Amino acid sequence: MMGTSSKNKKKSPSRSVRKPQYLSAQRTKPDTRLLDAEKFLLPTYKRQPVVMTHGRGAYIYDTTGKKYLDFLGGIAVNVLGHVHPRIVRVIRREAARAIHFSNLYHNAYQGPLARKLAGWSGMDRVFFSNSGTEAIDGAMKLARLFGRKADEAPGTTAKKHRFLALENSFHGRTFGAISVTSTEKYRLPFAPVVPGAEFVRFNDVADLEAKFDDTVCGILLETIQGEGGIYPISEAFWNRARSLASQHGALLIADEIQCGLGRTGRFFGYQKFSSNPDIVLIAKPLAAGLPLGAILTTEDVASRVSPGMHGTTFGGGPLACAVALEFLNIVEDEELLENIRLRGAELREGLTKLAAKFGFIREIRGEGLMIGVELSSEGAPFVSEAMRRGLLINCTHDFTLRLLPPFVITRAQVREFLGLFELVLAITPKQASASDSGKSANPESVALAAVR
Numbered sequence: 457m458m459g460t461s462s463k464n465k466k467k468s469p470s471r472s473v474r475k476p477q478y479l480s481a482q483r484t485k486p487d488t489r490l491l492d493a494e495k496f497l498l499p500t501y502k503r504q505p506v507v508m509t510h511g512r513g514a515y516i517y518d519t520t521g522k523k524y525l526d527f528l529g530g531i532a533v534n535v536l537g538h539v540h541p542r543i544v545r546v547i548r549r550e551a552a553r554a555i556h557f558s559n560l561y562h563n564a565y566q567g568p569l570a571r572k573l574a575g576w577s578g579m580d581r582v583f584f585s586n587s588g589t590e591a592i593d594g595a596m597k598l599a600r601l602f603g604r605k606a607d608e609a610p611g612t613t614a615k616k617h618r619f620l621a622l623e624n625s626f627h628g629r630t631f632g633a634i635s636v637t638s639t640e641k642y643r644l645p646f647a648p649v650v651p652g653a654e655f656v657r658f659n660d661v662a663d664l665e666a667k668f669d670d671t672v673c674g675i676l677l678e679t680i681q682g683e684g685g686i687y688p689i690s691e692a693f694w695n696r697a698r699s700l701a702s703q704h705g706a707l708l709i710a711d712e713i714q715c716g717l718g719r720t721g722r723f724f725g726y727q728k729f730s731s732n733p734d735i736v737l738i739a740k741p742l743a744a745g746l747p748l749g750a751i752l753t754t755e756d757v758a759s760r761v762s763p764g765m766h767g768t769t770f771g772g773g774p775l776a777c778a779v780a781l782e783f784l785n786i787v788e789d790e791e792l793l794e795n796i797r798l799r800g801a802e803l804r805e806g807l808t809k810l811a812a813k814f815g816f817i818r819e820i821r822g823e824g825l826m827i828g829v830e831l832s833s834e835g836a837p838f839v840s841e842a843m844r845r846g847l848l849i850n851c852t853h854d855f856t857l858r859l860l861p862p863f864v865i866t867r868a869q870v871r872e873f874l875g876l877f878e879l880v881l882a883i884t885p886k887q888a889s890a891s892d893s894g895k896s897a898n899p900e901s902v903a904l905a906a907v908r
């Protein structure tokens with residue numbers, strides 16, 4: 457079995473990274489940064505009590521100098537690891553030129569980046585946002601716009617105005633996005649949300665057919681549900697959603713914010729199916745950690761848009777777009793899709809062996825470097841133990857450990873992960889089981905008619 461963080465200390469060459477001077481905090485004194493955070497921040501997150509300071513490749517470091525193998529990647533963002541030299545170079549170059557102009561003018565990178573994304577996705581046109589949730593809200597606006605008939609007066613509710621989304625979905629935190637996010641704790645405290653959204657049972661074709669009619673303007677699907685616990689959409693469900701959307705003049709909207717841009721070993725998750733969506737949404741890794749999202753769509757949808765209908769101050773700025781263009785080039789130049797497929801296969805193989813050893817591993821799901829390990833025991837204690845051992849993972853939907861390592865992960869780092877993970881599985885005390893707690897980790901257990 458591979459070692460703990462103290463073992464890493466001796467062996468790893470990246471240990472030689474010098475700690476910034478301001479971090480020579482005395483551990484005996486309370487950390488004022490944590491105290492400030494506790495006192496002045498809105499309590500929106502349940503954070504681990506550590507202050508992260510810097511990263512190198514697939515590792516990050518905290519104020520005490522402790523090193524972590526990062527198998528979460530800032531939740532699917534840091535796909536090139538940290539301080540990739542080409543990204544650092546572009547940030548330095550652009551920061552010395554200009555950080556922001558305005559969307560009233562062109563910059564040197566939006567057009568070329570849009571061209572590249574169109575090539576990757578099979579879409580025609582691009583709008584740049586700052587985040588995933590803004591891309592979702594923009595796509596919902598496009599679907600309403602597309603559904604409105606010329607003889608329907610602006611300001612009235614168009615006949616075609618409803619949205620379909622899936623049970624167990626997560627699409628973000630703005631009002632549009634929470635309206636199509638099924639998890640009640642994210643939505644109900646803020647009611648009334650955007651009206652007209654309805655949830656279809658996961659991968660349940662019969663339920664989809666029952667809920668789809670001419671009043672639907674858009675259906676939103678995560679090709680692989682991320683926050684919901686790494687559940688891939690079935691081909692049968694995708695195909696039926698595509699045909700129903702076309703039949704009823706609604707838009708099929710693929711939320712690829714977590715699973716897109718290479719994560720599955722393809723440019724986009726939906727590229728394993730034989731048909732394209734009408735809209736593709738991306739964000740997270742797009743600008744290698746800088747905030748940037750995008751709506752990619754067809755010429756037909758784009759033709760309904762005119763100046764002033766949608767916009768943003770920051771979205772598509774020169775710095776973020778230059779970095780995003782560099783990121784896409786790095787994926788191609790370093791043949792990262794191939795690395796994702798190979799490392800993903802090694803990871804699954806290792807995890808399958810661990811599942812044979814630890815009976816409380818119920819299922820391993822996912823594709824490429826997007827993997828869920830479903831346990832029959834609460835996942836949170838495993839996350840805490842992993843952190844103590846110098847490994848970052850997280851838990852989603854209480855029972856699923858989520859692994860989102862960077863695309864640049866090496867074979868040796870996969871082995872290092874498997875060693876640490878085995879130790880964590882072995883020593884973490886097991887807590888309430890999924891069935892004991894009455895919670896269902898599996899959306900298909902409430903969708904018995906599921907087609908996979």
Ligand SMILES: Cc1ncc(COP(=O)(O)O)c(C=O)c1O
Pocket residue numbers: 587588589590592626627628629678682683711712713714715739740
């Ligand atoms: C599938 C999916 N859609 C949308 C979002 C929202 O993206 P953002 O946090 O950038 O607003 C997320 C974020 O986790 C996501 O995973």
